[in-house]
Amino acid sequence: MLLFIIFIPILAGVVYYVFSHYNFSKEEKIPTSASITYNQVKEKFIQGYYDEGLTLLQKALKESPDDTALKKLNSILSKELRISLKISYYLNGKTLKESQDITTSLSLSPKDPYYLDIIASRKCYLYLFQIDPKNKLYVIFPNHQFSLSKNPIPPGRMRIPDGFRWFRPDRTQGIETIYLLATPIENKRIIELAKDPDSLKEYLEQLQTSKINKIKGIVIKKLCFSHVNKEKEVL
Incomplete structure (x- = not known):
């Protein structure tokens, strides 16, 4: 289960919303045609x-x-689309750390609040989903509960949750899975599938082995990290 905590949400959220929706690059529009x-x-x-x-x-x-x-x-x-995703977290609530190597060797406890740090090289539609150890699926983005930003996102950095908020792992031990899809063309199907978690999971798994990996302008990622209950040593 995903929990999130709020420190100073309102003003920071408004500022983040304004900057995240102002696209400083030339807009790349999908053409229209009678063909x-x-x-x-x-x-x-x-x-x-x-x-x-x-x-x-x-x-x-x-x-x-x-x-x-x-x-x-x-x-x-x-046109190549590059997406960087890392987890920034407070180890034991004391020491700020970050990891771009998101594998099951990365373990977070309920004392390790975290957020997702994403950098996109160009304007794109971003879709983020997370499946917890109980196999419950969460729509992380687009979702106004976690971010005031909306698709398409501009190039640059994005924090989820936005403002000064953090996700906090619950006490359920196991594997947390993150699915990321970024594309220059809106995917209407994926949001509809979110209403049926089992169908969405099947679709996301199918994308892992599809021809999508041959398209430079579309990025699909599957990342996993671990939930643990015990406190970790600060290095």
């Missing part, structure tokens, strides 16, 4: 059918190599 083929391709990506979308896009480009909208969409998907 039936183009709209079929785009819809596949919007609905999260990445394997089908990629296959259809490649076929469409061969058949219509001069289609401006198709070429623009391919360019957006081919």
Whole structure:
């Protein structure tokens, strides 16, 4: 179970919201077109059918190599998107530490409040989910409970929870799993699937082995860390 604590939320949250929604880079828009083929391709990506979308896009480009909208969409998907995610935490509530090596060797106790620190290299739609040791799924982002920001996010750093808030592990021991999906095209399917946790888990696992890994503009990550009950030694 995820708990979070609030220190100074209101003013900090408003300031964070303003800056996180001001995009200092040139906006990268998904093209529009009357082309039936183009709209079929785009819809596949919007609905999260990445394997089908990629296959259809490649076929469409061969058949219509001069289609401006198709070429623009391919360019957006081919442009590299880099996502950095690390956990910053207070070890035993005393010493601030951070880890980008998020594996089961990283263990947090109820005395180790933490937040997620994310850096995106370009504007994108970000989706974050967390599954606790009890197999309960949480929508971490987009979720106004944890962040006033909304999709798409601008390039740069983002903290979740925002402001001066922290997640705090409960006393359930086991493995915590984080799923991250970042894409230049909105994924409408994934939010709908969040209403059915089992279907969403199945979809997120399928993405791990899909053709999505061949698309430079889309990032999928699965990260795990451990919940423990005992206090750790401060090094």
